[in-house]
Amino acid sequence: MANQQTEKAQALRSEFNGGMLGYLGISLLTFIHILFTLTIGTAWAMCRFWRWQAKHTKLNGKQVVFTGKGGELFSSLVIWFLLGVITVGIFWLWVPVKMEKWRVEHTRLKEHRAVAAEPDTAEEIKPEPTPFYTDPSVLPPCVYVRRKVEKKEKPLDPNDPYESTGAREATKEKARKK
Numbered sequence: 001m002a003n004q005q006t007e008k009a010q011a012l013r014s015e016f017n018g019g020m021l022g023y024l025g026i027s028l029l030t031f032i033h034i035l036f037t038l039t040i041g042t043a044w045a046m047c048r049f050w051r052w053q054a055k056h057t058k059l060n061g062k063q064v065v066f067t068g069k070g071g072e073l074f075s076s077l078v079i080w081f082l083l084g085v086i087t088v089g090i091f092w093l094w095v096p097v098k099m100e101k102w103r104v105e106h107t108r109l110k111e112h113r114a115v116a117a118e119p120d121t122a123e124e125i126k127p128e129p130t131p132f133y134t135d136p137s138v139l140p141p142c143v144y145v146r147r148k149v150e151k152k153e154k155p156l157d158p159n160d161p162y163e164s165t166g167a168r169e170a171t172k173e174k175a176r177k178k
Contacts, residue, residue: 018056044070068106
């Protein structure tokens with residue numbers, strides 16, 4: 001069991017290529033953003049910081065990408081804050097764990113598209129799309145059913161001056177031309 005875990009750990013290679021000045025700069029920018037917005041901008045500042053970290057991190061040679069948005073994190077922070085108020089601060093003990101879970105859920109590996117080996121015929125090889133989104137036979141029939149509703153015309157009323165002047169036919173012709 002221990003051998004399998006060490007083999008898996010050796011198979012995973014991670015790399016961080018950010019520099020000290022870059023890290024210092026993004027940390028300072030995050031702090032200033034939080035300070036000047038009186039902590040309301042914390043979600044956006046943290047997302048910027050995590051995006052920078054992901055941009056400079058590779059796992060097994062693949063780029064790590066952070067896809068979280070500040071607005072999404074802000075709504076979660078508001079909910080967590082309210083839960084903390086309701087539970088007289090007890091829920092706030094779980095907020096750091098919730099934030100870390102949220103960050104990890106919005107972090108993924110960047111997908112690279114393969115290119116053909118021959119330089120003369122180098123074309124992009126697109127990954128196969130999932131059948132659920134592309135194959136019409138997978139979706140329920142209700143998605144593809146379109147009913148054509150025919151409008152029944154009212155008979156012309158000879159007492160109505162609008163209908164007797166032929167305005168209805170003129171309107172129909174204008175609609176057909178469009």
